Amino acid sequence: xxxxxxxxxxxxxxxxxxxxxxxxxxxxxxxxxxxxxxxxxxxxxxxxxxxxxxxxxxxxxxxxxxxxxxxxxxxxxxxxxxxxxxxxxxxxxxxxxxxxxxxxxxxxxxxxxxxxxxxxxxxxxxxxxxxxxxxxxxxxxxxxxxxxxxxxxxxxxxxxxxxxxxxxxxxxxxxxxxxxxx
Numbered sequence: 516x517x518x519x520x521x522x523x524x525x526x527x528x529x530x531x532x533x534x535x536x537x538x539x540x541x542x543x544x545x546x547x548x549x550x551x552x553x554x555x556x557x558x559x560x561x562x563x564x565x566x567x568x569x570x571x572x573x574x575x576x577x578x579x580x581x582x583x584x585x586x587x588x589x590x591x592x593x594x595x596x597x598x599x600x601x602x603x604x605x606x607x608x609x610x611x612x613x614x615x616x617x618x619x620x621x622x623x624x625x626x627x628x629x630x631x632x633x634x635x636x637x638x639x640x641x642x643x644x645x646x647x648x649x650x651x652x653x654x655x656x657x658x659x660x661x662x663x664x665x666x667x668x669x670x671x672x673x674x675x676x677x678x679x680x681x682x683x684x685x686x687x688x689x690x691x692x693x694x695x696x697x
Contacts, residue, residue, distance in 0.1 A: 524601050524631075524633070525634070526633070526677040527635045529680060530680070531635070531636070532614055536590055540567075542567065542585070543580050545574070546561045546575030547562070547575050547615055548574030550575070550621050550624050553620075557620045558596055559592065559593070560592070563592075563616040564613065565615070584594075589650065590616075597681050599617045599657060599677075603653050634677045635696070637696060638689055638693070639660070639676045639694075640669065640694045641691050643668075643669065651687055654685055656681065660676040678696060
């Protein structure tokens with residue numbers, strides 16, 4: 516895939532996902548195709564595939580129309596379970612057709628390295644002077660961008676950061692923020 520081609524899916528922060536939800540006029544909710552294929556999910560419920568397009572039922576079965584309040588409820592659960600906001604683009608790649616809330620337990624992106632996903636518009640920024648190297652942020656990074664180095668210090672491989680922002684609320688000292696990737 517060339518650099519000028521956009522993948523179907525991309526990653527965004529929860530804040531951006533909420534903005535996309537609030538801007539939508541239509542919602543349908545379906546089961547996640549990845550969770551259905553696996554048969555279960557250790558991290559969340561099955562119906563986390565939120566479509567904004569009446570013609571796009573999502574990746575799994577059971578698509579049904581819902582209202583804004585239920586869509587916000589799905590978002591709140593995704594935020595609570597620390598699921599990655601992974602919108603998908605319209606066929607022409609000019610808009611967003613919906614959001615799947617993904618995890619490291621069953622999401623095809625994490626299970627199959629041949630499945631591509633674009634990095635989000637944001638990237639982590641860690642203030643290492645205030646970091647206590649507690650490691651609280653490590654389990655939040657499903658992309659392997661955060662690890663403990665041999666010297667016990669936090670090591671961040673920013674080129675591996677997809678911009679989900681899940682690490683930000685885990686930091687007890689507030690050393691992590693999201694900044695524009697550009």
